[in-house]
Amino acid sequence: MRKNILITGASAGLGAEMARQLAAKGHHLALTARRVDRLEELRGEILAAHPDVEVVVHALDVNDHDQVFTVFEQAARDLGGLDRVIVNAGVGKGARVGTGAFHANRETAETNFVAALAQCEAAMQHFYERKTGHLVVISSLSAMRGLPSSMTTYAATKAGIAHLAEGIRMDLIGRKGLDIEVTTLFPGYIASEMNEQEQRLMVDTVTGVRAMVRLIDKEVAEASVPPWPWAPLGKVLKHAPLGVVRRLV
Secondary structure, three states: OOOEEEEOOOOOHHHHHHHHHHHHOOOEEEEEEOOHHHHHHHHHHHHHHOOOOOEEEEEOOOOOHHHHHHHHHHHHHHHOOOOEEEEOOOOOOOOOOOOOOHHHHHHHHHHHHHHHHHHHHHHHHHHHHHOEEEEEEEOOHHHHOOOOHHHHHHHHHHHHHHHHHHHHHHHOOOOOOOEEEEEEEEEOOEOOOOOOOOOOOOEOHHHHHHHHHHHHHHOOOEEEEOHHHHHHHHHHHHHOOHHHHHHHO
16 A cells, blocks of 8 residues: 655645545545645544644745755654655646746646646655556546647647656556556546636536545556546546547547
C-alpha cells in the first residue's frame, strides 16, 4: 500500500476531495496549496473523521520552483518518506490566441506545464532515492486534441504534461530494482471549483473523484475518467476531423 501521499492543489475541488477519500482509506497526507487557511480547515475536517491518519499542510505556490523542491523534501521528512505524489495543481485561465490576453495564457502555460515539470522532478528525485514510489499526473480529456478559443493554451499544457508523464514512464522500462509507477489520468467533466459551469455529461465531484481514486489505487498507466463515457469520447476527440471536434466542444 502506498501509505504516504502528497497532493498539490489540495485546498479545493478535485484535490480536496481526493484528500478526503484517500484519508478514508487510511493514507497519511501531505496537503499543499497557496491557501493555507483552506488546507488547515480541510485538515481539521479529515482528522475529525479519521483520527488515526496523519495530515500535514504546507503553503506552496507551484510557480516558485525552488519552493516546490523544499516543500516536497519537508513533507517527506514529516511523514517519513513519500510513497505517492499527485501532481494536481493547475489553473484554467486562457483566451483565444492573438486577442491580447498573452498574460493569461502565459500564466496557464507556466502553472500547468513548467510548474508540473518542477513537481515531477522533485517527486521522481525522491522516488529514485528510495527506489519506490508512484507518480500521478492529472491531465485532462482536452489533451486529446488542440482546442479552440479559451481552451487552446489549456489543452496544449495538458497534452504537454501527459507526454511528460509518458516519457518518465518510458525511462523506467527495464530498470531493475525499481518499484516506481507512473499514472496519467484524463478527467472529463467533473464538477470542481475550476469547472463550476454545468456541462453535458458532467458528474459531481464525489463521484468523479471516486473513479479517479479507484484508478490511482490500481496504478494504471493511463485512463480517461470516469471511464464511461469519457474513454470512448476521448477516442472520438483524438481521431475525428477538426470540424467535428469543433462542434463537440
